[in-house]
Amino acid sequence: MIATLDAPAWAPATTLRSGAGYWWTGFTWMLRWHLSSLRMWLMLLVMIQALIGVGYVLGFALFFDEIPPAAALWVSTGVPVLNLILLGMLLGPQLVAGVKEQGGYDFLQALPVPLTAAAAAWYVVTLVGGLPGMVITLVAAELRYHPPFAISPLVVPVTLLIVFTGTMIGYALAHAITKPMTTQLITQALVFVAMGFAPILFPAEQMPGWLASVNEWLPLGPMATIMRDTLTDGLITDAGRAYLVVTVWGVACGWLAVRALGRRR
Amino acid sequence: MPVAVAVATDWSFRAEDVTKVYKGGVRANDGLTLRIEPGEVYGLLGPNGAGKSTLVKQVIGLLAPTSGTLAIGPHDLVAHPEIARQLCSYLPQAQMPIDAFRASEAIELTGRIRGGDRATVRARTDALIDALGVEEWRTAMGLKLSGGVRRLVGFAMAVVVPGRLVILDEPTNDIDPLRRRLLWRQVRALSEQGCAVMLVTHNVLEAEKAVDRLAVVLDGRIVAEGTPSSLKAEDRGRLRLQLMLVPGSDTPATPPWLSSAVRVGNSLVTALDEAHAGHGITWAQGLVDAGIAEEYALGASTLEDAYIRLTGHVSDDDEA
Numbered sequence: 023m024i025a026t027l028d029a030p031a032w033a034p035a036t037t038l039r040s041g042a043g044y045w046w047t048g049f050t051w052m053l054r055w056h057l058s059s060l061r062m063w064l065m066l067l068v069m070i071q072a073l074i075g076v077g078y079v080l081g082f083a084l085f086f087d088e089i090p091p092a093a094a095l096w097v098s099t100g101v102p103v104l105n106l107i108l109l110g111m112l113l114g115p116q117l118v119a120g121v122k123e124q125g126g127y128d129f130l131q132a133l134p135v136p137l138t139a140a141a142a143a144w145y146v147v148t149l150v151g152g153l154p155g156m157v158i159t160l161v162a163a164e165l166r167y168h169p170p171f172a173i174s175p176l177v178v179p180v181t182l183l184i185v186f187t188g189t190m191i192g193y194a195l196a197h198a199i200t201k202p203m204t205t206q207l208i209t210q211a212l213v214f215v216a217m218g219f220a221p222i223l224f225p226a227e228q229m230p231g232w233l234a235s236v237n238e239w240l241p242l243g244p245m246a247t248i249m250r251d252t253l254t255d256g257l258i259t260d261a262g263r264a265y266l267v268v269t270v271w272g273v274a275c276g277w278l279a280v281r282a283l284g285r286r287r
Numbered sequence: 288m289p290v291a292v293a294v295a296t297d298w299s300f301r302a303e304d305v306t307k308v309y310k311g312g313v314r315a316n317d318g319l320t321l322r323i324e325p326g327e328v329y330g331l332l333g334p335n336g337a338g339k340s341t342l343v344k345q346v347i348g349l350l351a352p353t354s355g356t357l358a359i360g361p362h363d364l365v366a367h368p369e370i371a372r373q374l375c376s377y378l379p380q381a382q383m384p385i386d387a388f389r390a391s392e393a394i395e396l397t398g399r400i401r402g403g404d405r406a407t408v409r410a411r412t413d414a415l416i417d418a419l420g421v422e423e424w425r426t427a428m429g430l431k432l433s434g435g436v437r438r439l440v441g442f443a444m445a446v447v448v449p450g451r452l453v454i455l456d457e458p459t460n461d462i463d464p465l466r467r468r469l470l471w472r473q474v475r476a477l478s479e480q481g482c483a484v485m486l487v488t489h490n491v492l493e494a495e496k497a498v499d500r501l502a503v504v505l506d507g508r509i510v511a512e513g514t515p516s517s518l519k520a521e522d523r524g525r526l527r528l529q530l531m532l533v534p535g536s537d538t539p540a541t542p543p544w545l546s547s548a549v550r551v552g553n554s555l556v557t558a559l560d561e562a563h564a565g566h567g568i569t570w571a572q573g574l575v576d577a578g579i580a581e582e583y584a585l586g587a588s589t590l591e592d593a594y595i596r597l598t599g600h601v602s603d604d605d606e607a
Contacts, residue, residue, distance in 0.1 A: 029481075032448060033480040034450055034480065036296065036298075047399070047400075052400060059384065059385075124384050125379065126381055126384030126385075129378075129384070129445075132349065133401065134373040134401060136369065286351035287349075
């Protein structure tokens with residue numbers, strides 16, 4: 023059949039889309055899709071994030087008659103990282119698992135969106151869901167402890183990097199694992215490990231030596247280190263390695279996430 | 288001497304010798320070869336587990352074939368799944384994830400993701416909502432929609448900016464008979480604009496009315512292909528005799544002139560030669576009198592009978 027002059031505007035295209043315009047269309051409209059599809063949850067998500075953050079910050083003081091200033095500073099600078107990790111690694115994958123369970127995952131996967139654009143859209147969604155909670159947590163910490171914050175402008179790129187790495191780890195897991203139940207179990211286990219066995223709320227020196235060494239290679243401890251580096255002055259002396267570890271994890275997991283997203287079984 | 292001439296691109300869909308063996312050795316597709324022309328509505332019929340969905344998932348790049356080729360026009364879909372996603376529109380069998388969307392919004396967003404411009408997508412969305420008879424749910428949230436309306440919205444999402452190949456997996460599930468007709472009209476409109484349409488279904492009676500050609504798939508292979516009338520040709524001169532058995536009764540022994548008896552629930556479907564019509568009635572009436580059957584019907588054979596003969600299954604004609 024040959025398309026005639028009176029073919030409607032919606033008739034199937036004969037050309038392929040490509041280049042930056044194709045990427046940008048996929049990114050912006052996928053982002054709109056996610057924001058719309060999560061709009062009932064996004065407010066709730068921000069509130070839960072804020073509750074978790076504020077709860078941790080206030081709750082930690084209860085361990086002490088009077089919280090030592092050093093402990094207050096570690097907690098105040100660690101909980102925002104915990105916020106971001108929870109969001110990227112726990113809620114993100116669980117949302118993907120939810121879509122898989124409901125059905126419709128195949129439909130989304132079959133839409134013509136470049137894989138990197140799809141991953142980027144998901145990253146921005148996580149930022150939108152995570153940043154308010156983080157800011158509220160920091161404000162609560164300031165009001166409760168008046169810790170000696172020395173906030174550097176670097177906090178912006180560092181936050182973007184932490185969210186990116188956390189999101190991509192979760193995104194890679196969510197897409198690589200076929201069974202939604204397995205995804206939920208693994209991510210929940212990871213988060214408990216993160217809270218118990220990674221130096222996020224306390225200095226690594228307080229852990230057994232071997233565990234501290236392991237954590238130097240894992241992303242969670244270094245995430246907290248670089249966040250602290252931008253929020254305080256003098257608390258962290260040598261953060262270079264931590265920046266490198268988080269960046270390498272981010273790049274590697276970003277690559278894995280895009281591969282998992284495009285993988286054909 | 289060959290002369291280069293400008294020819295219009297042939298946008299047909301071709302699957303050649305497609306084989307898919309899953310890990311563990313299950314051979315879901317076994318050398319499938321088929322071709323769908325632009326403007327053609329092609330039915331892929333077969334019982335659950337025949338390998339229809341496996342083929343579809345390979346076409347849209349969710350699965351990779353073990354061997355064989357898939358192409359639309361000049362494009363190799365196996366080598367370029369990202370091109371497959373542009374050239375194919377897909378309505379999965381599962382419901383769409385649109386709980387949090389208004390019906391019109393879900394359709395428009397999908398159209399924009401698929402690359403349509405604002406004016407075209409908006410006009411097409413409005414036209415589809417009207418044509419499918421779902422105007423009263425235009426601004427309703429997906430969560431509140433009934434299964435049938437949700438299905439129609441999903442159909443509109445799949446075809447708002449259609450690709451060269453439109454794949455519809457059981458599109459009429461949950462939809463009422465009136466709106467099914469509206470949906471089939473839109474399927475025809477797609478083919479009139481040059482889309483190749485692949486209709487995946489196990490509802491034979493519905494497919495018979497909607498498709499130009501069809502393939503019957505069984506155990507990963509095409510066991511018959513042709514127009515609905517050509518597939519029925521072998522059943523010409525034959526009648527179908529259907530009995531409603533008394534619940535709980537055993538399947539009665541069938542005389543030799545009755546063929547391909549298949550029982551589903553309390554319904555027993557058989558075929559017989561026109562010459563044996565009188566015998567058939569006598570036999571069936573005897574079963575009713577004996578309290579084994581509640582009623583019977585003798586009628587012209589349909590595509591369903593060809594399907595039963597080919598697959599040994601009764602199609603799911605929950606509504607036809």
